[in-house]
Amino acid sequence: MNLLITILCLTLLLSIQTSSCRSCNFPAIINLGDSNSDTGGLSATFGPFPPPNGETFFHIPAGRVSDGRLIIDFIAESFGLPYLSAYLDSLGTNFSHGANFATSGSTIMPQRTPLNQGGYSPFSLDVQFSQFSQFKSRSQMISKRGGVFKSLMPMEDYFSKALYTFDIGQNDLTLLYVANESADAYIPKAMEQFSTVVKGVYEKGGRYFWIHNTGPLGCLTYVLVRVLRSMPELDSIGCAVVFNELAQKFNRMLNQTVSQLRKDLPFAAFTYVDVYSAKYSLFTQAEKYGFENPLRTCCGYGGGAYNFDQNVRCGDKGNVGGVEVLLGKSCMNPQRAIIWDGVHYTEAANKWVFNQIATGKFSDPPVPLSQACHC
Ligand SMILES: *[C@@H]1O[C@H](CO)[C@@H](O)[C@H](O)[C@H]1NC(C)=O
Ligand SMILES: *[C@@H]1O[C@H](CO)[C@@H](O)[C@H](O)[C@H]1NC(C)=O
Numbered sequence: 001m002n003l004l005i006t007i008l009c010l011t012l013l014l015s016i017q018t019s020s021c022r023s024c025n026f027p028a029i030i031n032l033g034d035s036n037s038d039t040g041g042l043s044a045t046f047g048p049f050p051p052p053n054g055e056t057f058f059h060i061p062a063g064r065v066s067d068g069r070l071i072i073d074f075i076a077e078s079f080g081l082p083y084l085s086a087y088l089d090s091l092g093t094n095f096s097h098g099a100n101f102a103t104s105g106s107t108i109m110p111q112r113t114p115l116n117q118g119g120y121s122p123f124s125l126d127v128q129f130s131q132f133s134q135f136k137s138r139s140q141m142i143s144k145r146g147g148v149f150k151s152l153m154p155m156e157d158y159f160s161k162a163l164y165t166f167d168i169g170q171n172d173l174t175l176l177y178v179a180n181e182s183a184d185a186y187i188p189k190a191m192e193q194f195s196t197v198v199k200g201v202y203e204k205g206g207r208y209f210w211i212h213n214t215g216p217l218g219c220l221t222y223v224l225v226r227v228l229r230s231m232p233e234l235d236s237i238g239c240a241v242v243f244n245e246l247a248q249k250f251n252r253m254l255n256q257t258v259s260q261l262r263k264d265l266p267f268a269a270f271t272y273v274d275v276y277s278a279k280y281s282l283f284t285q286a287e288k289y290g291f292e293n294p295l296r297t298c299c300g301y302g303g304g305a306y307n308f309d310q311n312v313r314c315g316d317k318g319n320v321g322g323v324e325v326l327l328g329k330s331c332m333n334p335q336r337a338i339i340w341d342g343v344h345y346t347e348a349a350n351k352w353v354f355n356q357i358a359t360g361k362f363s364d365p366p367v368p369l370s371q372a373c374h375c
């Protein structure tokens with residue numbers, strides 16, 4: 001009899017627990033990262049990305065390097081939240097449900113070489129954190145003015161209820177390769193920096209962290225074209241082995257860093273998302289999912305196997321017979337292409353990857369996105 005009651009109670013408890021975890025109620029998303037999740041930061045600062053960027057979904061350039069939505073847009077949609085405004089965009093922005101601090105070309109490590117001298121974005125991860133800190137305090141001061149000001153700012157308690165998403169590292173890897181720096185020296189420094197920023201966000205109240213690892217860099221055309229000159233080793237699907245190994249080395253260390261953060265910050269919920277494996281499986285099974293020529297750039301120039309020219313990028317114009325024409329054109333069918341401009345993914349690929357990672361199949365712990373609060 002006692003046993004029966006105990007079993008009944010346990011069953012009841014378990015059912016309460018599972019039902020209370022149907023989904024997390026994130027009222028806001030705060031994102032830090034690079035072009036994989038930039039919704040307008042770099043564009044607002046240094047000038048817009050040209051058409052045909054945005055052609056598929058927004059029908060005008062929308063501050064994203066893609067023909068349409070990015071993974072972060074699908075994440076926002078899945079919670080019924082508006083697309084994230086870029087913190088750096090001072091026109092027409094609405095931060096009531098979060099803000100995006102990512103900019104294209106951002107790195108984890110601070111930068112010394114200016115963008116216009118071949119460097120990376122000045123908004124490295126530490127700068128993004130500094131902007132976030134200001135955003136947190138100043139948004140609340142502005143909110144107090146009431147009316148329209150209040151309607152454009154997040155509520156105070158959103159900072160502890162928000163989902164904090166991170167997608168950064170790809171540019172650190174190309175940087176260290178081009179600068180011929182040792183990965184074994186660089187990556188641990190980058191990990192230390194990453195930890196410092198996550199801990200800073202935690203101190204400001206952040207509790208729910210959704211962390212993307214870096215994708216298979218060696219499958220992207222801009223990298224392939226560069227390494228092909230020095231006769232690289234390609235894998236069975238044609239990706240550059242040395243770059244994918246570098247990405248995987250970075251990811252192993254990121255995974256360890258997140259494990260350590262779980263120990264250091266036991267009241268936070270960390271989800272480590274293996275975006276690398278999701279993207280790599282798309283390249284290997286492209287045809288099965290309706291994609292063709294997986295390594296070919298959709299919006300590029302020059303034709304051939306890669307349709308990519310380092311000097312004529314997506315949206316670039318050129319003078320042909322005295323007439324200015326668009327050279328870096330979109331392909332006929334962006335919804336069947338994976339790579340958009342040689343560096344970034346198409347909306348179709350982003351959507352596919354989102355659908356995969358949202359299930360939890362590529363996550364540690366293996367919970368779906370909707371339960372990233374680990375309720
Ligand atoms: C900002 O967005 C929120 C949510 O979408 C909306 O309720 C609010 O009215 C917007 N504010 C303005 C001034 O448009
Ligand atoms: C890169 O660095 C290694 C060791 O530091 C050196 O042996 C090699 O020559 C360098 N390569 C280039 C292209 O500078």
Ligand SMILES: *[C@@H]1O[C@H](CO)[C@@H](O)[C@H](O)[C@H]1NC(C)=O
Nearest residue numbers: 252255256259273274362364
């Ligand atoms: C991350 O590390 C954990 C061990 O700490 C391991 O179980 C897991 O498989 C790793 N995840 C990935 C995607 O490598």
